[in-house]
Amino acid sequence: MKRFSLVVMALVSLFAAGCKKDNAKEKVYTPEENRLIKTGWYNDYSEHVKIVYLTLGNAPSNGATDEMLNKLNKILTERVNAELEIMYLPWNNYLSEYNRLLSRKNGKIDLVGTATDWLDAWKNTKLGNFAVLSEENLRQYANKTYSQVSAKGDWNQCKYQGKIYLIPEDNYAQWINHGFMYRNDWARDAGLDGVHSWNDLTKYFSYLISLNKPGFVPWDAKGDTDIAGGYILSATDFLVLDGVNAYGLFGVKKSDLSKIVSPYFEGREFIEFAKLMKRWNDMGVWRKNVLTSTSDNRTQFYSGKSGVEQHHTQTWYTQVRAEMDNRFPGSDVGFFWFGEEKKNVTTMTVTHGAMALSSASKQKARALAVYDLIRNDPECYRLFNYGIEGKQYEIVKGKDGKDYYKRPAGYNGDRDGIVTDFWWGRNDNLEVRDIGGSWDEFESINKIYTANQMVYPFGEIVWNVDYVNWELIKISEVCEKYFKNITYGQVDDPEAYVKQFRAELKEYGIETVIAALQEQLDDYYAERRR
Structure with missing residues (x-):
């Protein structure tokens, strides 16, 4: 009896498969579409994808970052039918491990935080670990970022042998001397x-x-x-x-x-x-x-x-x-x-913090689209950099009438803090200063630095x-x-x-x-x- 049931089930499965072939035609891709699929640049928004972002730092364990990502991923799903996952690389022996991860080229990493002065960006470029970013693809999938960087004329600092490999964090004022x-x-x-x-x-x-x-x-x-x-x-x-x-x-x-x-x-x-x-x-x-x-x-x-x-x-x-x-x-x-x-x-240099795409990424187009949102969209930017309003931060007015953020009552960094280590696309157009920062001291020393600085030549x-x-x-x-x-x-x-x-x-x-x-x-x- 048991053997009879198995035979019947097998016949039903074959019949169903036959019906499926008769009733639904599989999509036939053009040669160009097949090329784009193979290189990771084919972007079919009907397919939900996961974009993995590699950054430096220790992974948080308090759950707050996951909660933030759940909210962010709802927005990313709605906008570009994608979700973001963060891959953390601990600081211990970070450089050799970073290079080892990228050299695998196993397609498990999409967005890569990098730098030309402390994270071997050019070394990995020469080794073929980073993807070429054509201006056409940048305009199509990361248009806001492309336009902002173009306005400053900073793409030349992101090129190797005439091709763009990096996206600079060139719209964020900082002094890390x-x-x-x-x-x-x-x-x-x-x-x-x-x-x-x-x-x-x-x-x-x-x-x-x-x-x-x-x-x-x-x-x-x-x-x-x-x-x-x-x-x-x-x-x-x-x-x-x-x-x-x-x-x-x-x-x-x-x-x-x-x-x-x-x-x-x-x-x-x-x-x-x-x-x-x-x-x-x-x-x-x-x-x-x-x-x-x-x-x-x-x-x-x-x-x-x-x-x-x-x-x-x-x-x-x-x-x-x-x-x-x-x-x-x-x-x-x-x-x-x-x-x-x-x-x-x-x-x-504007590539002290930069974003690259893994050459092995299978979702390069969607990865650029996700990056463009977390760098330029106000709602995504605040979630990714500050967390959930009311839990990680509150907006208050400073003495100068500008918006600042402060921590909510009862906030505990160990319990409530988020960690995204996003040093590769911060944007002064969307930044909100911490009300507790010593901004008078910043303005004072900024004047000294600005008066004496040499632009890296x-x-x-x-x-x-x-x-x-x-x-x-x-x-x-x-x-x-x-x-x-x-x-x-x-x-x-x-x-x-x-x-x-x-x-x-x-x-x-x-x-x-x-x-x-x-x-x-x-x-x-x-x-x-x-």
Whole structure:
């Protein structure tokens, strides 16, 4: 009986399949449509698709981001019949893992957050991991973004060999040049009118050490922060080349933009830095176990147990200053920015944050459409960047009559905060300032930066380092070996140690790299003269 039932079911299935073939014709695609399907550019809005966005950061676990995405995806479904999923890449060993993920080309990633100065955008472009973005496709699927970037003329900085591969975050004003945040109340006690030089910083540390406070560490560093570049910017007019070496070894002087130099390899400045760090170590600026410490300096600064916090300008005026005003009224946290002595500040390239498409994406057209919405549509933008109104933020009027946002009563960041890490398409036309930000301080330092800035002059150059890749890998290994010991004064004779460091740089081909970059820079200027 059982066998009879199975036979009947099989016959019914075959009959149904036959009817389906008779009653419904399968769509026949043209050769051009088949080509578009194969490359991911065929866009049939009748099919609901999932777009996966890769970003840097730790995945949230509180459920708030998922709740926000549910609301956002209803809008995306209505507008372009798509939904968005975020793929988070943790910070630990992020660069090698990032490159590994992209090299798989398995079609599981669509939108890719990237950067030319810290996320190997050009390396992945050359490896074929990013898709070409034709102007036709940009106009068709991301028209608002295309029009805005075109108006600023920034597409040239997104091209490799004449083709567009990146979408720049070029409509968002930010300063992320680094420096030390410090307490002005303590600086005044130390007899200083603020901290405006490395010499001032040393005096500030010396005063804090003299107080001999139990459990207090002037700078509770973990030993993984590179401040050598900050000292070089303060001691010279050095300008770092974007996208050549993670340690920023190569650049030009602002007084001579035609010659490639490396103050890490030549000159006295890096030696003087090493000697100063040895002095700081001997003074007791950081813990004795600084290279293995797991301390959180920001937490220590917030609790009054550390005298500085090292990060960038934007962190100072949007987070730390306001938090310290609440915790320690009158602390008057200031910002000593790297390069302040020489007024050496350079604008970022517009590809410091950029969006790319994975070359293996099967939904490139729809991915662009989704990106265009979260970058330009007010409702989508606020959801993706601020969360759900009433839960993550509320809109209030500032003293200037403009809209600001604040956190609702009872808001708890751990429980209620969203994480999208969208650093690849923020838009000043839609940004809302945090009512708690220190915007007077921002306006003040913005005037200083703007008055002294140099616009990064080489945004259209994609440095070809393929034929010196071995040298650059070995140079990075040498830096990894020496930099931490130099930066945290873990050497007996700083000058001799830097000499040894430079000898290894020479051994592994730093002069070859400098010559290769110089040849390209000469070609760039020759082309411009034609």
